[in-house]
Amino acid sequence: xxxxxxxxxxxxxxxxxxxxxxxxxxxIKYRKAVYSSMKGHMAAISRILRGRxxxxxxxxxxxxxxxxxxxxxxxxxFPAGTGFGETAVKTAAKPEVWERPEEFHKxxxxxxxxxxxxxxxxxxxxxxxxxxxxxxxxxxCQRCHQQFRRKD
Amino acid sequence: MTTHLFRWGLAGLAxxxxxxxxxxxxxxxxGERIFNAAGGCGCHTxxxxxxxxxxxxLKTPFGIYFSTNITPDxxxxxxxxxxxxxxxxxxxxxxxxGSHYFPVFPYTAFSKMTAEDVLHLKDxxxxxxxxxxxxxxxxxxxxxxLRFSAWGWKLVNxxxxxxxxxxxxxxxxxxxxxLAEAVAHCGECHTPxxxxxxxxxDWHYAGSREGPEGEVAPNITPxxxxxxxxxxxxxxxxxxxxxxLPDGDFIGGLMSEAVEYYGQLPPEDRDAxxxxxxxxxxxxxxxxxxxxxxx
Numbered sequence: 001x002x003x004x005x006x007x008x009x010x011x012x013x014x015x016x017x018x019x020x021x022x023x024x025x026x027x028i029k030y031r032k033a034v035y036s037s038m039k040g041h042m043a044a045i046s047r048i049l050r051g052r053x054x055x056x057x058x059x060x061x062x063x064x065x066x067x068x069x070x071x072x073x074x075x076x077x078f079p080a081g082t083g084f085g086e087t088a089v090k091t092a093a094k095p096e097v098w099e100r101p102e103e104f105h106k107x108x109x110x111x112x113x114x115x116x117x118x119x120x121x122x123x124x125x126x127x128x129x130x131x132x133x134x135x136x137x138x139x140x141c142q143r144c145h146q147q148f149r150r151k152d
Numbered sequence: 153m154t155t156h157l158f159r160w161g162l163a164g165l166a167x168x169x170x171x172x173x174x175x176x177x178x179x180x181x182x183g184e185r186i187f188n189a190a191g192g193c194g195c196h197t198x199x200x201x202x203x204x205x206x207x208x209x210l211k212t213p214f215g216i217y218f219s220t221n222i223t224p225d226x227x228x229x230x231x232x233x234x235x236x237x238x239x240x241x242x243x244x245x246x247x248x249x250g251s252h253y254f255p256v257f258p259y260t261a262f263s264k265m266t267a268e269d270v271l272h273l274k275d276x277x278x279x280x281x282x283x284x285x286x287x288x289x290x291x292x293x294x295x296x297x298l299r300f301s302a303w304g305w306k307l308v309n310x311x312x313x314x315x316x317x318x319x320x321x322x323x324x325x326x327x328x329x330x331l332a333e334a335v336a337h338c339g340e341c342h343t344p345x346x347x348x349x350x351x352x353x354d355w356h357y358a359g360s361r362e363g364p365e366g367e368v369a370p371n372i373t374p375x376x377x378x379x380x381x382x383x384x385x386x387x388x389x390x391x392x393x394x395x396x397l398p399d400g401d402f403i404g405g406l407m408s409e410a411v412e413y414y415g416q417l418p419p420e421d422r423d424a425x426x427x428x429x430x431x432x433x434x435x436x437x438x439x440x441x442x443x444x445x446x447x
Contacts, residue, residue, distance in 0.1 A: 038400075039399060039400035040400055041400070042400035042401075043398065043399055046400070050386055050390060134394075135394050135415075138402065141402050142395050142402045142408055145402055145404055145408070146404070146408060146409075149404065151367060151405045
């Protein structure tokens with residue numbers, strides 16, 4: 001009897017914590033899906049740029065706009081409790097994400113700005129500058145990864 | 153740009169004066185190209201450290217080595233080195249004091265460099281800011297901590313051979329082989345090592361679970377399943393230019409640092425490297441634990 005009460009009590013006490021961890025696990029999965037979508041847009045842009053697909057150059061605007069919008073939500077994807085070892089789901093986010101939030105915001109802003117610049121470049125028809133502008137978006141991805149994403 | 157030229161000009165003048173009778177014309181511009189092909193000698197720059205001042209920990213199965221200061225500081229760097237000193241270090245693995253280097257310094261690759269390129273590289277390094285920072289002793293287990301063990305290692309494993317001309321290959325391929333094998337030393341990370349830490353010849357570029365800093369360096373032979381056999385030449389060239397993988401993700405780790413410099417090479421050098429790497433014999437070798445992938 002005493003044991004049953006103890007077990008019941010601990011279930012009641014622990015349940016909210018477990019639920020919370022589950023929710024955080026969901027969030028990490030969502031976050032990774034968001035990053036995968038960015039990877040898709042980057043691949044699409046580079047396929048247009050490098051392929052014999054000149055007539056699709058205008059699509060780069062759509063992909064760049066998508067990256068710009070996504071960059072804006074990146075900082076919301078790292079609430080407390082979603083770090084490495086805090087849920088059952090693996091994450092490659094380094095503790096620095098939570099230790100240096102301003103720098104993380106800056107890195108996301110950089111992606112937003114370079115993507116906007118890329119879209120603008122295509123709109124203005126400056127095809128010559130494309131390769132360099134796409135490169136700048138890529139640098140924004142890489143710089144953030146060097147600082148905030150663990151390599152595994 | 154002008155300040156760059158000015159700096160080079162000054163450094164060039166200084167070199168000319170210093171080398172006196174043995175005057176050769178310094179060529180830091182050619183040297184910068186070699187420096188970029190060598191991935192900016194990134195192992196010599198520590199996290200948050202001053203460029204090329206050393207102290208970066210390089211984890212190996214034998215312990216931790218710390219890279220050295222290669223800035224032109226005369227006391228703690230290579231500022232006091234003669235041309236002959238650098239040639240001997242890079243191509244024979246021998247320090248100016250006569251001691252032998254551990255193979256963590258990839259002289260096994262650099263031994264294939266032309267003397268001219270080594271000296272141009274020196275000209276370029278000598279234009280960069282000098283940093284005063286003493287080298288940190290290595291932290292490796294017995295008996296690898298003993299300098300003469302480096303000598304013994306070389307006796308068994310180091311047989312420098314120049315890259316022989318292959319008349320059946322194009323000029324581009326030959327340039328690519330030179331850059332990849334002698335200068336960029338792709339194999340130092342991408343080729344697995346035997347128990348003595350020597351590169352396994354039959355597993356050239358087939359990937360290593362124990363790359364520098366304990367990273368996995370993937371199989372980059374053109375094996376369709378476990379290597380980069382599905383990549384086009386342009387995919388590889390674009391990776392070397394930008395760090396982007398064909399799927400839109402970006403490489404990380406030491407490779408991403410090297411790419412910052414590969415990206416500054418003339419495009420024909422990246423094309424040449426890609427031509428060579430994709431011509432290698434495919435080797436089937438799984439190095440990535442599927443569990444470790446992010447996806």
